[in-house]
Amino acid sequence: MARDQHVHVEWRGNTCRVKWWGGEYLPNGRKRYESKGGFTDEDEAYQHGQDKLYEIRHGTHIRNRDKATLMSDWLDDWLAAMNYAYSTEVAYRSRVEAHIRPYFGRMAIGDIDPLIYRAFKKHMEQKVGPATAKNVLSTLGMIIDDAVPRLIKISPVERTKRRGKFQKKTKERKKDVSEETIDALARNAKTLLGEPGYVLIWTMAMTGMRPGELFGLTREYCYPNWPMTEPRTDPAEEDRYAEDLERYGKGADLMPAIRVERQAQRTARVKGAEFFPPKYGSQRTLVIPPFLADMLEAMLATHASRWVFPAYRGGCLAAGDFNTDCWYTIRGGADERPAGPGVRIPRPPIPAVPEFAGKRMYLLRHAHKAWLDEELEHSRYAVEARMGHELGGVEGVYSSVTVPMEQAIMKSLQGRWDRLQDRAAGRPS
Template identity: 25%
Template sequence: MAWVEKHRGSFRVRYRLDDETIFTENGFVDQDEADNRAADVESDQRRRRFVDPRLAQTTIDEWIRQWSEAHRVADITWATYDSHIRNHILPRWSGTALGDFQRIAVKGWVNKTLRPNMADKSAQDILVLFSMILGEAVDEGLIGSNPCRKLRINFDDRPERPHAATDEVDALAGRMAPDNGLMTITDAYTGLRWGEIAGLQWIRTYLDDDTPHIDVDPKFGALHEVRGRLELGPPKTPASARTVYLPPFLVEELRAHRDRNPDSQFVFTGVNGGLHRRSNFRRRVWLPALAGDEQKGWSPLNEEMHFHDLRHTHETWLIEDHVPRIMRLVRLGHKRKDVDDIYSHITEQMIEETLEALQQRWEQDGGWTWAESPAVEPEAA
């Protein structure tokens, strides 16, 4: 039972908790507001949906500690969560009790603090994590509702990513040191993610099989950077563990590359055989190649393009070449979502026709010769 009392010029609501403790909510301006709250308390208690208000006094700091101890994700995912928590969530909300979060305050934080300082996709990722954290507080009975729900924030659609034509990829690779150029060509003709190609090992590269291919290993198929440390781990999703078949020209180029680097564990490395760091590669290799060089007669090339856009490029090429959807899904390591995807299967004919199409692209529009590549200083690992 809940009741209303007048107290020091305002009204308060009092009610008995399960342990017979009397709890008080102060600060209601008028009796109607207090009566409505008392009715809500009685209704929630009757329907067994009442949340002990003392639990809501837990701070977000303490709850995040408990949530972190119970949560398990891949190291690379946790590194992202940890960054969002340390750099964005706690700096704004540290010390706030779970019960004190207001929906409109969260909406203001997203719109006025996060979005002006980062891409909408990043702001949305932070909000999704925050909502997940508070949603589990609801599930644990600490608070009655999640203040992140139904915020009605109109995040901008992600812009369509650029892709490159075959000759653009060749020109881009030609502005790099040969090994980096081959890495770029390989990515465009396989669609591997950055971590998959940067962590690719020779033991997973089967160039002498009847149908040469790369295997993306489910446990060690991708290179991750976790708190500044490079380490091998699983690829992005279970569907990412896959076999990627290679067109003939790429097999020849990779064999020659292997002969030049007989003692290397990894297919593509930086200076002194070190592993590639994405930020270093982007700054020292990728961006200069895109920007061009007036003295060498190199015009800027698709300057908004990221290395990951080579993956978009690969899928665009497959679509242009009428490669079946199921073949594209499996080759790119995407999850099968539709019923048709589940009941479709890869055939030898699909593999052969896909490789023929990629080979034809190289022979007609590509075919850049590695020996003729310009001398460019290699990037540091």
């Protein structure tokens, strides 16, 4: 039987090697062959070469030198090609440099198999907490998946757990959040940040805004200024600009609202904070209850900062570490700081809020969602849109947020505040 001229078998001692040509040439013009040795049967070696030619013709072949690419080199290429939000890129780069590169750096990407992946997973679970391990493994999965089919045929990353003992996923334990708890947190924030601190906590509880969105909120996007003061920079948004003027603002026939157009984050590129689009591009309008509208208007009259919720000295809260600087004290309390030598900002004692001991500020956003869900008459579409989420399927395509939906949300949130005031005054609610 005639043999393919692009496949050659040659014996070396007791074993033979097969070489095959995939259509590439060396710089000197000679053909570039790939090869594999160790065969003891010449027909088996020849068939292997034929199989490789079949893969080449059908675009599924991975060259030996591609499989031999060092993981460190692939990590460099992958990081250089990232195109994510700034904070996401920072997180991915941190996981790569702290965990993935030190473990895999000198290993060829084609040598990473499921057993090596499992060993790394076990290593991470023993080295760091479960949340960090999960994030690192997720990033590694994306990195290796992107090498398919350029460098490897299939990813060794296991997507489903099929072996080993069952481990139930741990879920963050949440408790019902009362209006009294929110007010206790707000009063502590007021001790640290003044009136803007008090309104900040209530605004997050009544809007579900993310912390970065609150930190980046400026006067032109906040009641009572918005929508009259919104910068109209996008011609594609002209219809929305006009509709917002008819629907929102200060007036008997208008609804008070905040416009979430961006978030602020601390970065290494500039001193202070930078603006970025909100997470998942979730620009949205949030109607607010009348009590919060009054709070915002009165509070904005007390300071001249561009930031609706400025730091103690007037800057952006995102420029510092809000958790360390403020949140841990807001939830956990602190001793009195009396005036005296070396004390820049004296303050009274701050009581702990036991219901939020060890809890993230982000749970105020979760509490807002739970409050809306408790009111069964609210449209699911309106609630998810308020949270900055998108619903899939027919419901997401056909639904829209109407004025009655927004008015219902305003009414239920105002009712929570009114009942809190009644309970504080000893009135039946």
